[in-house]
Amino acid sequence: MLVPILKQGDYLIASVQSELSDADLLKLRDDLVSRVGEFRSRGVIVDVTILDVMDSFATRTLRSMAHMITLRGAKTVIVGIQPEVAFSMVQLGLKLENVATALDLEEGMALLDRQTKGDTRRG
């Protein structure tokens, strides 16, 4: 199932609509990394509210995605990790090191606004 990617001003918003297979996740990663250049985006929000499982593969893919997007010059925020998912990630020992997270889309946007504020390319 493809994840729709919306362009909202300087940001890209990918909101996951259903459970993702490994291939879907890798596709999302590749799409976002390339679209950041296409749309000259400053930030990327990945909304994972719908996901009820984030296993080692999903976590690793999101982490590598965020790292690649950083290398492309944009910021990434993962939003919407559910309480149960957070609990299970901690039990599993999974970390989203150096990846920004926020409660929901609104908080994610606010975080990106703060991080890219003062950027002369904005406005």
Place this chain on the structure above:
Amino acid sequence: MADENCIPINSEVDIVTARQKGREMAAKLGFSSTELTLIATAISEIARNIVEYARDGEISLSIGQQGDKRGIVVIGCDNGPGIPNIKLAMQDGYSTGKSLGLGLPGAKRLMDEFEIVSEVGKGTKVTMKKWVQNHAR
């Protein structure tokens, strides 16, 4: 056991199917929503191990009973290469594949009981159980 469910694991798409079926069965047993996520995640990890190391295998789900305890029994088995050193494979951060090495030890932490039997050249069988907590009823 009447309520048994067997899911062939041949590709990464089957990982999603296995964990969804596991969640469904666990939900019927009355697990809390946090426990459902733990069970689904543990199934995801062992299914992933099958795909990554053995390519082919299966996950069977059944309802277990032990005294007055009821719970879910998840068995993952394959005829893959087997694990030469289980103690090492159960260590956090140990991986011979492309994973983080948290799959097996992680799955063990998520479940109540965890047993792994493996023979090199024959395959691997992982049995995991989780019991419904009384306060959840």
